[in-house]
Amino acid sequence: MFRKFILLLLLVFFVTCSKDSDNLVEDDLVENSLTDSSSENGNETDSSSEAGNKTNFNRESMLTFWADSLIIPSQIKFEKEMQILDESIIEFAKTTNKESLNSVRLNWLKAYKAWQHIEMFNIGKAEEIYYPFRMNIYPVNSARVENNVSKRIENIENPNDYSCQGFPALDYLLFGLNSDQEELLKKYTTVDPSNDNNNYMNYLLIVSNKMLELTNTVVIDWQTYRNTFIASTENTMTSSINKFTNDFIYYYEKGFRANKIGIPAGVFSGGVLPDRAEAYYKKNVSKELSLEALKAITNFFIGKPFGDNNSETGISFKHYIEFFETKKDGISLAELILKQFDLSKESINKLNDDFTIQLDNNKMDMLITYDIIQKAVVLMKVDMLQAININVDYQDADGD
Amino acid sequence: MLISVVRFWINGWIKSLYIEPKFHFTYYGFSWIKDLGDFTYILFVICGLSSLFIALGYKYRISIIIFFLSFSYIELIDKTTYLNHYYFISCLSFLMCFLPLNSTYSLDNYLSNKSPTKVPKWTIDSIKFFVCIIYFYAGLAKINSDWLFKAMPLSIWLPSKYDLPIIGNSLMQQEWVHYLMSWGGMFYDLLIPFLLLNKKTRSYAFVLVVFFHVFTRVLFPIGMFPYIMIIISLIFFDNKTHHKILSYFKIITDYFRKVLSLPLPLNLTLKEKKLSSNNYSLFIVLLFFLFQLLLPLRSFLYPGELFWKEQGYRFSWRVMLIEKMGYTVFKIKNSVTGSYFYVDNQDFLTPFQEKQMSFQPDFILEYAHHLGSHFGKMGHQNIEVYADSHVSLNGRRSARFVNQEIDLLTQKRSLKNYSWILPFTDEINGF
Numbered sequence: 105m106f107r108k109f110i111l112l113l114l115l116v117f118f119v120t121c122s123k124d125s126d127n128l129v130e131d132d133l134v135e136n137s138l139t140d141s142s143s144e145n146g147n148e149t150d151s152s153s154e155a156g157n158k159t160n161f162n163r164e165s166m167l168t169f170w171a172d173s174l175i176i177p178s179q180i181k182f183e184k185e186m187q188i189l190d191e192s193i194i195e196f197a198k199t200t201n202k203e204s205l206n207s208v209r210l211n212w213l214k215a216y217k218a219w220q221h222i223e224m225f226n227i228g229k230a231e232e233i234y235y236p237f238r239m240n241i242y243p244v245n246s247a248r249v250e251n252n253v254s255k256r257i258e259n260i261e262n263p264n265d266y267s268c269q270g271f272p273a274l275d276y277l278l279f280g281l282n283s284d285q286e287e288l289l290k291k292y293t294t295v296d297p298s299n300d301n302n303n304y305m306n307y308l309l310i311v312s313n314k315m316l317e318l319t320n321t322v323v324i325d326w327q328t329y330r331n332t333f334i335a336s337t338e339n340t341m342t343s344s345i346n347k348f349t350n351d352f353i354y355y356y357e358k359g360f361r362a363n364k365i366g367i368p369a370g371v372f373s374g375g376v377l378p379d380r381a382e383a384y385y386k387k388n389v390s391k392e393l394s395l396e397a398l399k400a401i402t403n404f405f406i407g408k409p410f411g412d413n414n415s416e417t418g419i420s421f422k423h424y425i426e427f428f429e430t431k432k433d434g435i436s437l438a439e440l441i442l443k444q445f446d447l448s449k450e451s452i453n454k455l456n457d458d459f460t461i462q463l464d465n466n467k468m469d470m471l472i473t474y475d476i477i478q479k480a481v482v483l484m485k486v487d488m489l490q491a492i493n494i495n496v497d498y499q500d501a502d503g504d
Numbered sequence: 505m506l507i508s509v510v511r512f513w514i515n516g517w518i519k520s521l522y523i524e525p526k527f528h529f530t531y532y533g534f535s536w537i538k539d540l541g542d543f544t545y546i547l548f549v550i551c552g553l554s555s556l557f558i559a560l561g562y563k564y565r566i567s568i569i570i571f572f573l574s575f576s577y578i579e580l581i582d583k584t585t586y587l588n589h590y591y592f593i594s595c596l597s598f599l600m601c602f603l604p605l606n607s608t609y610s611l612d613n614y615l616s617n618k619s620p621t622k623v624p625k626w627t628i629d630s631i632k633f634f635v636c637i638i639y640f641y642a643g644l645a646k647i648n649s650d651w652l653f654k655a656m657p658l659s660i661w662l663p664s665k666y667d668l669p670i671i672g673n674s675l676m677q678q679e680w681v682h683y684l685m686s687w688g689g690m691f692y693d694l695l696i697p698f699l700l701l702n703k704k705t706r707s708y709a710f711v712l713v714v715f716f717h718v719f720t721r722v723l724f725p726i727g728m729f730p731y732i733m734i735i736i737s738l739i740f741f742d743n744k745t746h747h748k749i750l751s752y753f754k755i756i757t758d759y760f761r762k763v764l765s766l767p768l769p770l771n772l773t774l775k776e777k778k779l780s781s782n783n784y785s786l787f788i789v790l791l792f793f794l795f796q797l798l799l800p801l802r803s804f805l806y807p808g809e810l811f812w813k814e815q816g817y818r819f820s821w822r823v824m825l826i827e828k829m830g831y832t833v834f835k836i837k838n839s840v841t842g843s844y845f846y847v848d849n850q851d852f853l854t855p856f857q858e859k860q861m862s863f864q865p866d867f868i869l870e871y872a873h874h875l876g877s878h879f880g881k882m883g884h885q886n887i888e889v890y891a892d893s894h895v896s897l898n899g900r901r902s903a904r905f906v907n908q909e910i911d912l913l914t915q916k917r918s919l920k921n922y923s924w925i926l927p928f929t930d931e932i933n934g935f
Contacts, residue, residue, distance in 0.1 A: 163666075337667070338667035339664050339665070339666065339667050340667070343667075366846075370845065371845060371846050372845055372846055372847070372848055373845050374843055374844065374845040375843075428663065437901070481831065482831045482894040482902055483902070485829075485831045486829045486830060486831050486894055486895070486896045486902040487896055487901060487902050489829060490660065490827060490829045490896050490899065491660075491899070492664075493660050493661065493663070493664035494664075
């Protein structure tokens with residue numbers, strides 16, 4: 105008796121399920137104008153083979169592409185720019201004049217732009233040594249820099265010194281000491297009688313050298329970390345695919361949206377905070393750097409190999425989303441996100457090269473830009489993460 | 505029916521609970537509630553000790569009351585951590601406060617040299633009934649168009665289990681598997697109480713229970729719940745089975761008795777004994793069930809989509825029904841000058857709380873009021889709080905969730921309908 109019942113139950117399951125897949129298949133059939141729905145089995149194979157394609161997403165090849173075509177090349181490129189910058193600073197120390205200063209300033213901007221492409225890679229060694237925090241925390245703590253300079257501080261490993269090194273510190277040292285170039289050069293030529301040396305030059309060399317050293321560490325580590333990175337395809341809190349997705353979105357939200365636009369525009373404070381703009385002392389490059397960062401974000405999202413304008417795009421977030429996304433009316437999620445990137449670019453382009461001037465003239469445009477950038481945060485944090493079902497970095501807790 | 509049934513079950517259940525408090529420690533360490541401070545740990549110790557006493561059957565009545573109070577208190581500290589199975593344990597321990605379950609194999613009996621008593625049948629039945637309610641309501645809740653006709657949210661969750669061995673990259677990716685599991689889950693929940701109640705189907709049902717819960721344990725991070733449910737379903741078996749299982753334990757305990765040369769308690773002469781507080785307990789238990797039967801239905805009192813507004817969603821055995829994600833930020837505005845700024849949620853919430861807050865209306869409102877009073881204290885004037893909130897439900901595109909024109913400070917916290925939540929743009933039919 106009870107066996108019969110169990111059998112019956114199983115039968116019920118089966119019938120309902122196959123009925124159900126019938127419904128599904130029928131929907132598809134209407135589109136395909138196929139009318140043969142006589143054999144149930146046939147329909148089932150149809151639907152499973154359609155869904156069968158879904159299994160083919162190769163996460164390892166996405167991670168390989170990320171590592172080999174995006175992360176490592178852009179880091180090597182940055183290392184090169186950083187090397188050039190460091191050399192020119194050493195040259196500036198040897199022959200301190202207008203020309204060598206200008207060369208340093210030029211190389212600083214080039215390296216800073218290259219940096220925009222790698223700040224988001226806060227994973228592996230970079231995460232371990234707080235690389236992004238030591239390279240680009242702004243605003244620079246200029247009072248502490250002055251203190252470090254005058255006291256000839258050699259060791260800048262203390263986390264309190266993170267805001268006294270990296271690009272913002274160079275920004276201050278190269279542009280902020282004095283708005284007049286002659287006067288600024290004097291700072292580097294005045295010898296401190298107590299040690300027969302120039303304190304500013306001393307600190308400039310320390311900062312630059314530290315930046316290069318940290319960069320070398322990260323680049324070297326990627327040679328071995330690459331394989332670990334690629335192999336970690338599982339869906340867990342610590343797998344590289346999940347961690348990196350989180351890093352990417354976090355960078356967009358914090359490093360790009362908040363730091364570059366939101367905070368200076370006073371989104372979180374009410375009043376504008378122009379001194380929080382990136383490259384505040386150089387003044388007229390904050391827009392350029394923001395655009396560079398957005399370009400890096402967009403390229404990564406669509407999978408455009410770094411430094412390569414010709415070859416085809418590889419597998420990245422765009423394809424990952426498209427793979428998972430069930431048909432939604434009209435425009436796909438990946439397209440929506442890209443469209444929002446485009447609108448953000450347009451909106452940033454309308455701003456003044458110098459965000460501090462923009463904020464003086466018209467802070468509304470900057471707030472509007474922020475709102476446009478913000479829309480993609482929602483699309484990525486809510487829709488994209490749901491579509492690819494990647495856990496955000498929350499504490500591990502039970503669900504029910 | 506003998507209470508030994510329950511003894512065994514509590515044993516297993518408590519065993520599972522030992523693990524749970526350990527788990528709690530970790531995330532209570534992260535909890536933003538600091539005013540309880542170290543006391544929280546003491547609470548866990550109390551909770552753990554009382555559960556140990558229950559398992560041993562020592563001072564049963566007082567232990568279960570303490571357990572109920574401490575466990576529920578822990579759960580009530582922060583609703584971020586609300587889970588149906590914690591609620592289940594609270595309810596169950598409440599129920600057990602009124603059931604005289606300290607008889608056979610309990611220390612209470614041993615120490616007082618009382619002969620084990622039979623427990624009234626209704627006490628066992630009430631627990632059975634409670635379990636039936638849970639399963640049945642859970643099944644009922646699955647009868648909705650998203651679950652059955654879109655296989656949502658399983659078709660989001662299952663493909664992401666690609667890293668499971670063997671089935672991960674094959675079965676879990678198949679659409680028909682998602683549908684099979686949706687329908688299977690629904691029928692399982694609806695029918696399993698009856699299968700367990702029927703003597704003939706019972707053992708088969710138990711196999712199903714084990715399979716179902718182990719399977720869900722593999723798939724989803726649901727902690728101890730599957731084990732609890734597996735063990736609790738043993739209560740449906742009659743006492744012979746329990747004695748069989750318990751006889752294994754007896755061999756061990758007999759050994760200890762010999763070693764310690766303890767006198768055996770008066771032997772198992774089964775005497776019927778009327779328990780004095782029965783009527784009083786019975787009344788409370790009946791009230792409890794009335795409450796349990798009606799509470800899950802309260803969602804029908806609210807207009808709007810239940811999954812969207814979540815009014816009457818909690819405490820209703822609606823499990824694993826929705827995949828919901830949100831992103832909510834708050835704008836603090838000065839109503840006179842019109843100037844505003846956004847709040848960085850990380851300044852106030854843990855990431856886990858932020859996640860839960862982002863899509864649950866009651867969290868949003870509570871947090872908005874918290875922000876209002878916080879910035880009020882900081883000296884801000886004419887404060888208005890607006891939410892910029894987007895929520896996505898069961899794979900739908902995200903949509904604006906909170907009416908951004910409404911100052912949330914004007915909305916009081918209550919059980920009334922949330923008029924400030926924008927209507928759901930799609931339709932989900934069913935319970």
